[in-house]
Amino acid sequence: MRLFVHQLRSEQLLFWRSREAAVFIFVFPLLLFVLLGSVYGGTIDGEPASSVLLVGMLGYGVANTAFAGLAISLVLRRESALLKRLRATPLPAATYLAAVLASTVIVFALQAVALFGLGRLFFDAELPSRPGSLVVALLLGVAAFAGLGFAATALLRSSEGASAALNVVLLPMAFLSGSFGPTRRYPEVLQALGDVLPLRYLIELLDAASLKGEAIWSRPGAVAVVAGWGLVGIAIAARRFRWEPREA
Amino acid sequence: MSAITVRDLRKSYGGSEALRGVSFDVGVGEVFGLLGPNGAGKTTTVEILEGYRRRDGGEVDVLGFDPAGGQAAYRERIGVVLQASQLWANLTVAETHRMFAGYYERPRDADEVVELVGLTEKRDARVKTLSGGQKRRLDLGLALIGNPELLFLDEPTTGFDPTARRAAWDAIRTLRSLGTTILLTTHYLDEAQQLADRVAVLRAGEIVGLGTPAELVGGSLGAEIRYRRDGEVVVLRTERPTEELHRLTGEALAGGRELDGLEVRRPTLEDVYLDLVAEEEVR
Ligand SMILES: Nc1ncnc2c1ncn2[C@@H]1O[C@H](COP(=O)(O)OP(=O)(O)OP(=O)(O)O)[C@@H](O)[C@H]1O
Ligand SMILES: [Mg+2]
Numbered sequence: 001m002r003l004f005v006h007q008l009r010s011e012q013l014l015f016w017r018s019r020e021a022a023v024f025i026f027v028f029p030l031l032l033f034v035l036l037g038s039v040y041g042g043t044i045d046g047e048p049a050s051s052v053l054l055v056g057m058l059g060y061g062v063a064n065t066a067f068a069g070l071a072i073s074l075v076l077r078r079e080s081a082l083l084k085r086l087r088a089t090p091l092p093a094a095t096y097l098a099a100v101l102a103s104t105v106i107v108f109a110l111q112a113v114a115l116f117g118l119g120r121l122f123f124d125a126e127l128p129s130r131p132g133s134l135v136v137a138l139l140l141g142v143a144a145f146a147g148l149g150f151a152a153t154a155l156l157r158s159s160e161g162a163s164a165a166l167n168v169v170l171l172p173m174a175f176l177s178g179s180f181g182p183t184r185r186y187p188e189v190l191q192a193l194g195d196v197l198p199l200r201y202l203i204e205l206l207d208a209a210s211l212k213g214e215a216i217w218s219r220p221g222a223v224a225v226v227a228g229w230g231l232v233g234i235a236i237a238a239r240r241f242r243w244e245p246r247e248a
Numbered sequence: 249m250s251a252i253t254v255r256d257l258r259k260s261y262g263g264s265e266a267l268r269g270v271s272f273d274v275g276v277g278e279v280f281g282l283l284g285p286n287g288a289g290k291t292t293t294v295e296i297l298e299g300y301r302r303r304d305g306g307e308v309d310v311l312g313f314d315p316a317g318g319q320a321a322y323r324e325r326i327g328v329v330l331q332a333s334q335l336w337a338n339l340t341v342a343e344t345h346r347m348f349a350g351y352y353e354r355p356r357d358a359d360e361v362v363e364l365v366g367l368t369e370k371r372d373a374r375v376k377t378l379s380g381g382q383k384r385r386l387d388l389g390l391a392l393i394g395n396p397e398l399l400f401l402d403e404p405t406t407g408f409d410p411t412a413r414r415a416a417w418d419a420i421r422t423l424r425s426l427g428t429t430i431l432l433t434t435h436y437l438d439e440a441q442q443l444a445d446r447v448a449v450l451r452a453g454e455i456v457g458l459g460t461p462a463e464l465v466g467g468s469l470g471a472e473i474r475y476r477r478d479g480e481v482v483v484l485r486t487e488r489p490t491e492e493l494h495r496l497t498g499e500a501l502a503g504g505r506e507l508d509g510l511e512v513r514r515p516t517l518e519d520v521y522l523d524l525v526a527e528e529e530v531r
């Protein structure tokens with residue numbers, strides 16, 4: 001426990017100290033929300049556009065922080081032999097990974113609060129009707145996308161292409177899943193593509209808890225898809241994750 | 249008492265054998281140097297002992313542990329300088345030391361370690377602003393922070409300027425006097441001669457020389473005589489320097505010549521080393 005707290009504090013220091021990470025992971029989704037919020041007006045499916053966007057950006061934030069951000073930083077750490085160096089200390093691997101995950105949760109929680117704050121401030125966005133379910137859905141999302149982030153770390157071989165490769169996955173996924181606006185008018189092929197992605201189901205859960213007043217257990221299908229993707233990620237990571245640089 | 253016992257250690261990568269039956273002991277409190285050309289298997293040996301790599305065969309005992317088990321209790325007692333690794337670019341020297349200190353139950357004082365490795369002036373500098381040699385000193389500091397009984401140093405002074413190298417030697421001697429056992433690899437023969445109680449010379453995965461530097465030097469080729477004749481350097485290696493020298497000077501005196509640039513010297517560890525690793529080509 002002492003080691004976990006120590007590592008969690010270290011991870012927070014490292015995150016906020018690294019300007020690129022803080023801007024890319026923390027500030028960028030907030031910026032995007034404000035931009036999109038000023039463009040979209042009126043209502044979407046009978047809900048205020050800003051509230052729908054807020055839900056979409058929460059989903060994007062989860063994927064951006066727990067999937068892309070986590071994977072980029074872990075690949076960099078592995079390739080610079082930092083992970084290897086840490087393995088020579090008494091810090092247990094599980095404690096380290098738990099602290100990395102907890103640090104990700106903290107960063108995202110702050111981001112979620114900031115998104116709601118900005119939503120209230122500029123766009124009069126609604127507060128969630130089922131806050132408990134929303135929090136559970138967000139935690140489920142962070143866990144599942146972190147699982148995918150660990151898998152991506154295991155699959156990426158070098159730090160050079162890591163950030164580009166992850167964004168090539170992240171941005172289309174967010175677009176197809178409705179992070180940047182409703183997908184109803186997309187061509188059918190794109191909608192079908194979106195229908196297999198975990199982010200689309202996470203956004204469905206967030207939308208239900210935030211705007212429709214439905215508890216998370218009223219959508220077991222969506223919960224199962226999100227959790228399933230997370231488990232696939234963890235299974236890949238368990239087999240392929242390495243602590244030592246891939247490229248010597 | 250041995251801190252490290254290695255018996256018939258074997259390791260292959262794919263089809264090629266990196267270690268072909270290596271055996272040695274390192275006593276408690278001893279500084280042991282592992283020498284050998286690039287690719288000889290030094291890092292492979294050290295990383296098996298650190299617990300990073302699996303061995304294919306042989307016995308290894310380090311402080312009573314089998315490093316392959318990867319226990320935290322083992323890592324509590326060792327310190328490691330890897331041949332190549334980076335650190336957090338955005339942390340300061342002092343922050344990095346404190347971060348690593350937190351991993352150990354009985355760490356050394358961070359400021360003390362920063363001082364010991366000569367980074368006091370840089371304690372509040374970001375790691376990314378350090379020079380190559382300063383980063384290496386930081387690596388050394390982090391290896392010391394847990395107050396280890398046993399230190400693994402893989403080329404710890406590569407990239408050091410001569411002053412820094414001497415400072416690092418002093419730090420290593422200080423640690424030795426405190427009873428720390430040290431296994432170090434190096435390409436600097438003077439470093440091995442200065443620091444190591446005993447050295448092993450590895451060549452293509454086999455030990456071809458083992459002993460104190462004095463034994464290695466003493467057990468070979470007597471002395472070396474050099475002089476210049478018609479502008480060309482003549483080198484004589486002899487087991488009987490007195491006799492040879494008497495003959496040379498006698499001839500020179502009789503011919504009324506001067507032996508330009510006359511030098512008589514005992515071979516250094518470097519000469520012996522070059523001899524040991526050169527036999528490879530002959531075979
Ligand atoms: N991870 C690896 N995969 C494949 N081959 C390897 C690996 N690590 C080392 N080798 C090979 O094993 C041999 C010994 O390498 P090692 O790194 O132990 O040498 P070294 O003595 O430390 O050399 P140097 O002085 O260059 O650091 C070399 O031929 C090297 O190419
Ligand atoms: Mg090496």
